[in-house]
Amino acid sequence: MVSSRRAFFMRDNKATLTYGNNSWDFDVQSGSMGPDVLNISSLYAQTGMFTYDPGFTSTASCESKITFIDGNEGTLLYRGYPIEQLAENGDFLETCYLLLYGELPTQAQKDDFVNRVTYHTMIHEQMLRFLPGFRRDAHPMAVMCGMVGALSAFYHDSTDISDPHQRMVASLRMIAKMPTIAAMAYKYHIGQPFVYPRNDLDYAANFLHMCFSVPCEEYKVNPVLARAMDRIFILHADHEQNASTSTVRLAGSSGANPFACIAAGIACLWGPAHGGANEAALTMLSEIGSVDKIPEYIARAKDKNDPFRLMGFGHRVYKNYDPRARIMQKTCHEVLAELGIKDDPLLDVALELEKIALSDDYFVSKKLYPNIDFYSGITLRALGFPTTMFTVLFSLARTVGWIAQWKEMVEDPSQKIGRPRQLYTGASSRDYLPIGQRR
Ligand code: SDX
Numbered sequence: 001m002v003s004s005r006r007a008f009f010m011r012d013n014k015a016t017l018t019y020g021n022n023s024w025d026f027d028v029q030s031g032s033m034g035p036d037v038l039n040i041s042s043l044y045a046q047t048g049m050f051t052y053d054p055g056f057t058s059t060a061s062c063e064s065k066i067t068f069i070d071g072n073e074g075t076l077l078y079r080g081y082p083i084e085q086l087a088e089n090g091d092f093l094e095t096c097y098l099l100l101y102g103e104l105p106t107q108a109q110k111d112d113f114v115n116r117v118t119y120h121t122m123i124h125e126q127m128l129r130f131l132p133g134f135r136r137d138a139h140p141m142a143v144m145c146g147m148v149g150a151l152s153a154f155y156h157d158s159t160d161i162s163d164p165h166q167r168m169v170a171s172l173r174m175i176a177k178m179p180t181i182a183a184m185a186y187k188y189h190i191g192q193p194f195v196y197p198r199n200d201l202d203y204a205a206n207f208l209h210m211c212f213s214v215p216c217e218e219y220k221v222n223p224v225l226a227r228a229m230d231r232i233f234i235l236h237a238d239h240e241q242n243a244s245t246s247t248v249r250l251a252g253s254s255g256a257n258p259f260a261c262i263a264a265g266i267a268c269l270w271g272p273a274h275g276g277a278n279e280a281a282l283t284m285l286s287e288i289g290s291v292d293k294i295p296e297y298i299a300r301a302k303d304k305n306d307p308f309r310l311m312g313f314g315h316r317v318y319k320n321y322d323p324r325a326r327i328m329q330k331t332c333h334e335v336l337a338e339l340g341i342k343d344d345p346l347l348d349v350a351l352e353l354e355k356i357a358l359s360d361d362y363f364v365s366k367k368l369y370p371n372i373d374f375y376s377g378i379t380l381r382a383l384g385f386p387t388t389m390f391t392v393l394f395s396l397a398r399t400v401g402w403i404a405q406w407k408e409m410v411e412d413p414s415q416k417i418g419r420p421r422q423l424y425t426g427a428s429s430r431d432y433l434p435i436g437q438r439r
Contacts (some may be wrong), residue, residue, distance in 0.1 A: 091230050236397035284382060298353075
């Protein structure tokens with residue numbers, strides 16, 4: 001209970017902060033869905049105080065119309081459409097159109113969009129020269145950071161962020177070229193020749209072809225696996241103001257070009273607490289190895305003195321089951337069935353781990369549920385990807401979300417450079433001491 005000296009009272013869209021003998025009013029704003037917000041943009045000017053919110057657990061950084069999440073209900077909407085319906089009925093490029101333009105496309109709009117993406121999938125041939133500069137065993141995410149940032153060294157005609165046409169061209173280029181760059185990073189990693197994109201294949205099939213075909217024989221894309229890949233892209237496309245999207249927005253707020261902003265997002269996504277969790281989750285399942293070792297790891301996850309966490313579990317926003325995890329689990333079963341993989345020991349461990357964790361009071365009380373990363377690793381491994389490629393695939397899919405959020409931020413007339421403040425607890429002002437007088 002906040003003491004009466006310092007309290008927020010809310011009435012008719014106003015909240016009053018009382019501190020000592022002073023009171024200040026702040027606007028309360030409502031969105032179309034979700035929590036109201038307290039507009040504190042004038043707090044420092046009015047009170048001389050900052051808010052303090054490490055990790056931004058209670059902070060809305062922007063207004064957005066793109067994605068809505070209700071963490072308690074386990075709801076995820078892209079432009080108002082439930083993720084379950086988009087994953088079941090749509091495809092990834094339709095989802096890209098929806099995220100970018102705000103509406104589902106007509107057939108003519110979709111055909112035009114698919115055509116524009118298809119004819120931007122090649123990258124400047126000189127970009128291939130960057131790859132030999134990397135060690136073969138470089139993590140593919142390091143290659144992605146370098147290659148995507150380098151796009152701004154080639155596509156100067158789409159870096160003027162004040163030009164709406166250039167913003168859309170850059171958006172299309174990013175969506176179109178990420179699969180090509182990701183596949184090249186993979187081929188370089190495994191020492192195989194690059195495979196150029198093909199205009200007769202759809203987005204996901206083209207990506208699988210660029211990753212898994214070799215010059216020595218014909219590669220036929222399995223349509224069931226291509227559909228699963230496409231659905232995995234849809235699930236990862238956007239997710240409100242997560243860490244990497246916030247990174248892209250902050251980088252973009254300085255006026256940086258879109259390619260540099262996306263490279264910043266890739267760097268942030270790499271972390272194991274964020275997009276790196278799919279790689280970490282599969283590594284964890286492999287380390288657990290068998291169902292009988294699960295109790296030992298559950299105990300470690302609960303032990304405050306042990307830094308171990310169940311990777312693929314828990315979420316800053318979802319305090320219910322991540323709706324994407326359910327679809328991911330279903331897709332996992334479809335892929336394993338299509339490949340004739342009857343008993344995947346890691347899937348057995350994952351299913352048993354989930355069952356035990358969801359009945360354990362520690363996880364129940366902290367509302368820790370499987371998130372999208374829990375089942376994605378098993379699925380991606382079955383599709384033929386090494387764990388080092390898992391976060392690359394996440395970054396490929398999330399590019400459309402990053403670029404849609406970046407465009408929304410650039411086009412927001414109220415946007416300004418992001419510049420948070422701090423609670424300073426360092427040394428007070430003091431005079432320089434000559435070295436001979438220091439102890
Ligand atoms: C993604 O934000 C997004 O939208 C991200 C994402 C997207 O699409 O962009 O959804 C993608 O990043 C999914 C999350 C992937 N990360 C992981 O799976 C890594 C494992 N999970 C945790 O590191 C953690 O759950 C986070 C980082 C995801 C969320 O951390 P929070 O919200 O800061 O919560 P917290 O760390 O404060 O944990 C709350 C409590 C703590 O215990 P107490 O200090 O209260 O006693 O829950 C515990 C934590 O110790 N806890 C876990 C746990 N996650 C949290 N304990 C064991 N295992 C876990 N996985």
